[in-house]
Amino acid sequence: MEYPVTKSRITARNLVVRSFLLGVLILILRFVYVVTVYGGSCASDGFCFFSSSDSVGMKKVFVEDGDVPVEWRRAVDFYSDAFNKLVMDGYLSRGSKSLCVGSTFGHDVMALKIIGVEDVTAIGEKKSPPLVVSANLLNQPFGNASFDFVFVDIGVLEGSESQAELATEVSRVLKPGWFLVVHTSSCSDAYSLHSFAALFPTCRILRSGELAGSSSVVREIVLEKREDSNGIDMAKSKLGKNNECSIPETKLKAVKSMEPLIPEEPVKPWITLKKNIQNIKYLPSMVDISFKRRYVYIDVGARNYGSSIGSWFKKQYPKQNRTFEIYAIEADKTFHPEYAMKKGIKLMGFAAYVRNETLSFQVSHNPIDDDTEGKGSGMGRIQPTFGESSSSANVHSIQGFDFAEWLKNTVTEEDFVVLKMDVEGTEFDLIPMLLDTGAICLVDEFFLECHYNRWQRCCPGKRSPKYQKTYDQCLDTFSSLRNSGVLVHQWW
Ligand SMILES: *[C@@H]1O[C@H](CO)[C@@H](O)[C@H](O)[C@H]1NC(C)=O
Numbered sequence: 001m002e003y004p005v006t007k008s009r010i011t012a013r014n015l016v017v018r019s020f021l022l023g024v025l026i027l028i029l030r031f032v033y034v035v036t037v038y039g040g041s042c043a044s045d046g047f048c049f050f051s052s053s054d055s056v057g058m059k060k061v062f063v064e065d066g067d068v069p070v071e072w073r074r075a076v077d078f079y080s081d082a083f084n085k086l087v088m089d090g091y092l093s094r095g096s097k098s099l100c101v102g103s104t105f106g107h108d109v110m111a112l113k114i115i116g117v118e119d120v121t122a123i124g125e126k127k128s129p130p131l132v133v134s135a136n137l138l139n140q141p142f143g144n145a146s147f148d149f150v151f152v153d154i155g156v157l158e159g160s161e162s163q164a165e166l167a168t169e170v171s172r173v174l175k176p177g178w179f180l181v182v183h184t185s186s187c188s189d190a191y192s193l194h195s196f197a198a199l200f201p202t203c204r205i206l207r208s209g210e211l212a213g214s215s216s217v218v219r220e221i222v223l224e225k226r227e228d229s230n231g232i233d234m235a236k237s238k239l240g241k242n243n244e245c246s247i248p249e250t251k252l253k254a255v256k257s258m259e260p261l262i263p264e265e266p267v268k269p270w271i272t273l274k275k276n277i278q279n280i281k282y283l284p285s286m287v288d289i290s291f292k293r294r295y296v297y298i299d300v301g302a303r304n305y306g307s308s309i310g311s312w313f314k315k316q317y318p319k320q321n322r323t324f325e326i327y328a329i330e331a332d333k334t335f336h337p338e339y340a341m342k343k344g345i346k347l348m349g350f351a352a353y354v355r356n357e358t359l360s361f362q363v364s365h366n367p368i369d370d371d372t373e374g375k376g377s378g379m380g381r382i383q384p385t386f387g388e389s390s391s392s393a394n395v396h397s398i399q400g401f402d403f404a405e406w407l408k409n410t411v412t413e414e415d416f417v418v419l420k421m422d423v424e425g426t427e428f429d430l431i432p433m434l435l436d437t438g439a440i441c442l443v444d445e446f447f448l449e450c451h452y453n454r455w456q457r458c459c460p461g462k463r464s465p466k467y468q469k470t471y472d473q474c475l476d477t478f479s480s481l482r483n484s485g486v487l488v489h490q491w492w
């Protein structure tokens with residue numbers, strides 16, 4: 001395959017010029033180091049680049065061998081090696097109009113200059129003269145398609161709170177057909193590489209690999225901006241056309257590493273299912289979730305704050321230091337006042353259902369029914385309203401909403417979405433709907449309580465009369481979800 005950059009040819013003349021340049025560059029290296037570290041001032045008796053009118057009391061700055069510390073030089077060497085390799089592979093040339101995004105000390109800029117790239121601009125959150133100027137990385141002061149080569153240093157993208165915006169901005173200033181190189185400490189697994197790629201819909205990944213020569217892990221990802229990138233609607237999710245989504249290979253792989261399903265119906269489900277939480281292999285403990293637009297937890301059938309958001313999600317779910325937006329979906333009004341006082345939790349006071357419809361549900365206060373243990377008053381199965389039933393004292397009327405549609409309007413495939421669902425049997429209506437509409441593809445990790453006619457603690461040998469489905473039907477649901485690449489766990 002050919003790239004639109006001229007590969008370098010080493011000729012004798014070239015070599016002489018290079019040696020000369022190298023000498024000059026070592027001088028520049030010192031200069032840059034001095035200016036970077038001493039802020040552009042120096043004492044009058046040293047060898048100076050700037051006037052020293054205001055330098056009383058400043059450190060003397062001599063430019064001699066040894067003034068440039070080993071670490072600084074080593075860092076520059078590391079980038080030079082990496083960039084040289086890019087030149088050899090045809091992704092970068094001396095003539096490339098280049099941009100470094102997020103430079104802190106200018107090692108990367110210096111390295112580009114050393115290997116002979118002349119036109120280099122560097123922007124960072126803080127300026128670091130003389131190499132790096134400060135700019136808003138999310139609104140860069142450049143026109144569309146301004147650069148042939150854009151470099152994003154390690155930590156810049158994964159450390160950003162607006163990864164998607166930064167990725168979009170970086171792609172915007174790159175010319176179609178040209179190259180973007182990102183250094184990162186993340187992306188070591190296929191899953192995170194997939195989410196990384198989703199941040200750059202106008203680019204395609206050419207290669208990804210670890211670089212040698214650094215004490216910490218540095219992964220280099222090379223992308224090319226697509227020639228037809230103007231036609232890609234970046235805001236639009238890939239879902240939607242015919243409600244189909246392709247389950248990425250990476251999800252199917254992750255499914256294989258999950259904890260096994262419990263094959264036999266538990267005799268003491270109140271113990272077995274609860275204990276099973278210790279076997280759960282959480283997705284963020286298997287893969288790197290750094291490259292996502294937002295992090296969202298949706299608790300359907302949230303009940304009171306302590307029942308799962310506070311006791312489990314906040315405390316136990318591994319979040320890789322990300323802040324999650326939390327949606328609590330709970331139709332039972334008894335629980336609503338508590339959520340009004342919780343910051344960062346959005347309450348949806350309606351019932352998740354398959355369409356917008358008024359429903360009736362039963363509030364059970366039956367003390368011997370251990371299904372509701374520790375979870376406050378239990379909610380019966382949601383049923384569409386029929387005239388007669390709404391007259392009963394225990395039957396409340398509530399608004400149900402189209403959960404699949406809501407999900408599609410609320411999150412995108414670029415978000416990391418954790419869904420917990422405990423809806424008293426309505427899962428047998430909701431899940432086919434989620435599959436049908438493709439909304440299930442928006443969910444990264446799914447915790448599902450499947451309600452069946454389980455054995456009861458209160459009354460040995462008696463099954464719960466509340467539900468008709470059997471354990472095998474639940475198992476079928478879990479298996480078929482997993483087979484289609486949904487990372488679903490058995491919730492208790
Ligand atoms: C620059 O590109 C963005 C999308 O990448 C587009 O929305 C905008 O209109 C373009 N601006 C100009 C001046 O072409």
Ligand SMILES: *[C@@H]1O[C@H](CO)[C@@H](O)[C@H](O)[C@H]1NC(C)=O
Pocket residue numbers: 320321
């Ligand atoms: C989370 O942050 C803490 C402190 O900032 C750090 O020690 C820890 O390594 C981080 N964990 C992850 C998974 O990034």
Ligand SMILES: *[C@@H]1O[C@H](CO)[C@@H](O)[C@H](O)[C@H]1NC(C)=O
Pocket residue numbers: 356401402405
């Ligand atoms: C359901 O209700 C929501 C909120 O009122 C609305 O946005 C949505 O369009 C409705 N959906 C259907 C299918 O009527």
